[in-house]
Each structure stands twice: as structure tokens, then as C-alpha cells.
Amino acid sequence: MPILDHMAHRRAALHKEAQHWLLRLTSGAATAQDARAFEHWCGQSAAHVEAFAETRRLWENLGPATQAWLASERTRSAVEAQRAAGRPRMSRRAFLGAAVAASAALVVVHPPLQLWPSLSDMAADYRTATGEQREVDLGQGIVVQMNTQTTMNLRKSNGQVTGIDLLSGEIQIKATAPDTRPMSVFAGGGRIDVSTMGKCNVRCDDAGVQVTGLDGTTTLRYQGQTAVLKTAQRAEFGNGSVGQVMPADLEVTMAWRRRVLIFDGQSLADVxxxxxxxxxxxxxxxxxxxxxxxxxxRFSLNQLADVAALIQDAYGAKVTSLPGGIVILS
Incomplete structure (x- = not known):
């Protein structure tokens, strides 16, 4: 094989491996063993690191292609309609184009490392990016504070907000006027009712929905089960059950509002x-x-760029920095 052909073949092989690693690391099921194997893979040569960086940039650049993908989806629907009507089948070129569109669809719906908003995020009424926090005044005496990586939709009737669908992330909701009617937050298949002049914190993630009462009364309703929270009480629901009502540390719960993270005995994995x-x-x-x-x-959110170095100093961890903001601690 000529040298140039060999180099091109090797480059293509490295990019295929890099794509494999990017998918594995962003699958949500990556293990410590995977991380060690990835570190070993990157350590083989500068070409391996560059292949991963290029792959990550390629995936990132697909973000603006969302509209193009949506257009391709409309074209695909039209083609399927033609096929159903007995018209000629899709050509090989059109088929390959559809395959590319499907690949774009995958990274739009499930963006790696949350490098850009997913399709559902972009369609949401309100969303915050990584590290962003936002206050939303819904009127009617309802104010919502949104934490990082949060998406929510509004339920309305006759122009009035009747509820909030928390798709993911964390919010604090407060009814600020004495004549405000109770507001409901829908998350994880359940409903959280916030009393007049009440306030609560709701977090919705892969572990389920965690609710903390901050003021007034908060009522959780989930699959026929009910729990009532008073101030400084918390409970969780998900996987078919509502957890026990427990005391809550409001300093920890409210810390993100002060752009601070507080950890008290959690494992480093949880941190x-x-x-x-x-x-x-x-x-x-x-x-x-x-x-x-x-x-x-206790970390200020302004410190997070240096958090790997802080962990290295505190625990003697080895820090390996890779393209795309990936850091391996070993």
C-alpha cells in the first residue's frame, strides 16, 4: 500500500475509534474502567488526541445543522408518503442523504457532553445553558428561578399560566402575591402543588424528582400517593413510589442561588x-x-474552572486534560 494511502487509512481508522470513544463516554453508562482505557488510547500518540479533538469539533458543528435536519425530516416524510402512494422508490443517493440526516438527528436529539441544546431543549419555552441561571417572572405573582441546564414549558389557559412542566434541571418557584392562586409544577410523571405565598425547590434528573419545601405548604402527588411538605422538609418521588418526608438543610438547598455548591460527606463521585x-x-x-x-x-461556581486542580491538591489525584473540556482524574 502506498505511504499516502496508508496514512489516509490510518487517519480514517483513528477517527472511527474516536467516534466510538465519544459515543461511549457520553452514553451515561461509562465506567471507571472505560475512563482508564480512554486515557490509555489517548496516550498512544498525538494523532490519537487530535483525532478525538477533530471528532468532538465535528459533532459540535452539527449543532447549527438542526434546521437543515428538520428540513430533511420533512423531505423524508414526503418521500415516505410518495412510497405509500406507489410512486418510485428512493434512489441510492437519496438513501445515503437520509442516512446522513439520521446521523445528524442522533446528535441533535442526544448531543454529546451537552455541547449544544437538544431538540427538545430548543423547543422548550424556557431553558438555561450549562452554568447559566435565570429569573423568570411569569406574572400573576409567580416568580421562577432556573438553575443550570434547566428546561421548562408553560401550561396556559385563556392567556393565563396554569402550570409549569419541568422537563429537566432545577427551579425554585415562589408565589409572591397573597391573591395568587396555587401553582402546580409537573415533573417526572408527578405534580407538585405550591400553596399561596408558598415557595419550594424542585429538581428533576435521572434519579427522579426531589422537592424541598422552603415556605408555606407544598403537596406532592404521584401515582395515587400524596406527601405534604412544610418549611425545611423534603421528599423524592420516582420509580413508582414517593419517599419518606425528611428534614432538609435549607442552606445546602438554597446554595445554588448564591452561586455556591456545598458538600457535606458526599462521595467524590457524587461531587x-x-x-x-x-x-x-x-x-x-x-x-x-x-x-x-x-x-x-464549599465551591463557588466561579471556581469550577480550577476544580480539577483543587481535587488534585486535596486528594493527590492525577489530572489528565483532554480536548473538549474533558478531564480525567485518576
Whole structure:
């Protein structure tokens, strides 16, 4: 094989491997063993690192292609309608074009490392980016504070807001006027009713829905089960059940409003998982012993760019920085 052909073949092979790694690391099921294997893969040569960086940039550039994908979806629907009507089948070129559109669809619906908003995020009434916080005054005496990576839709009737669909993320909702009628938040298949002049914090993530009463009365309704929260009480629901009502540490719950994260005895794995909500890219723990370490710490959100160095100083972790804001701690 000629040298140039060999180099091109090798480059293509590296990019295919890089795509494999990007998919695995962003699947949500990556393990510490995966992280160590990825670190080993990147350490083989500068070409490996560059291939991963180029792959990440390619995926990132697909973000603005959303509209093009939507147009291709409309074309696909038209083609399917033609086929159903007995018209000629799609040509090979059109088929290949549809395959490219399908690939774009995958990264639009499930963007790697949350490099850009997903299709559902972009369609939401309100959303915040990584690290962004926002206040939304809905009128009618209802004010919502949105934390990082949060998306929500509004339910309306006759021009009036009747409820909030929290699709993902975290909000604090407050009824600020004495004549405000109770407001409902719908999340994770359940409903949270906030009393007049009440206030609560609602977080919806893969673990379920966590609700903390901050003032007044908050009522949770989920699959025929009900729980009532008073001030400084919390409960969770999901997977078919409502958890026990427990005391809540309001300083910890309210910390994000002060742009602070407080950890009191959580594992480093949980700490990193939380930090990843606020920080672009991703921190990956590749050491099980390190992941199990208990953490007592308070971080300003302005410190998160340096958090890997802080963990390195505190626990002696080895830090490997990779393109795309990926950091491996081992």
C-alpha cells in the first residue's frame, strides 16, 4: 500500500475509534474502567488526541445543522408518503442523504457532553445553558428561578399560566402575591402543588424528582400517593413510589442561588457528578478508591474552572486534560 494511502487509512481508522470513544463516554453508562482505557488510547500518540479533538469539533458543528435536519425530516416524510402512494422508490443517493440526516438527528436529539441544546431543549419555552441561571417572572405573582441546564414549558389557559412542566434541571418557584392562586409544577410523571405565598425547590434528573419545601405548604402527588411538605422538609418521588418526608438543610438547598455548591460527606463521585452540571465538558473519575472518598467542601461556581486542580491538591489525584473540556482524574 502506498505511504499516502496508508496514512489516509490510518487517519480514517483513528477517527472511527474516536467516534466510538465519544459515543461511549457520553452514553451515561461509562465506567471507571472505560475512563482508564480512554486515557490509555489517548496516550498512544498525538494523532490519537487530535483525532478525538477533530471528532468532538465535528459533532459540535452539527449543532447549527438542526434546521437543515428538520428540513430533511420533512423531505423524508414526503418521500415516505410518495412510497405509500406507489410512486418510485428512493434512489441510492437519496438513501445515503437520509442516512446522513439520521446521523445528524442522533446528535441533535442526544448531543454529546451537552455541547449544544437538544431538540427538545430548543423547543422548550424556557431553558438555561450549562452554568447559566435565570429569573423568570411569569406574572400573576409567580416568580421562577432556573438553575443550570434547566428546561421548562408553560401550561396556559385563556392567556393565563396554569402550570409549569419541568422537563429537566432545577427551579425554585415562589408565589409572591397573597391573591395568587396555587401553582402546580409537573415533573417526572408527578405534580407538585405550591400553596399561596408558598415557595419550594424542585429538581428533576435521572434519579427522579426531589422537592424541598422552603415556605408555606407544598403537596406532592404521584401515582395515587400524596406527601405534604412544610418549611425545611423534603421528599423524592420516582420509580413508582414517593419517599419518606425528611428534614432538609435549607442552606445546602438554597446554595445554588448564591452561586455556591456545598458538600457535606458526599462521595467524590457524587461531587463530580454535581459539578458536571455547571461546568462545560466533563470530569471523569477513573479511580474507584478516589471516587469513594468523602468530601467536605464549599465551591463557588466561579471556581469550577480550577476544580480539577483543587481535587488534585486535596486528594493527590492525577489530572489528565483532554480536548473538549474533558478531564480525567485518576
Amino acid at each position: 463530580v457528578r454535581e459539578i458536571n452540571r455547571y461546568r462545560p465538558g466533563k470530569i471523569i473519575l477513573a479511580n474507584d478508591d478516589l471516587a469513594a472518598r468523602k468530601v467536605q467542601a
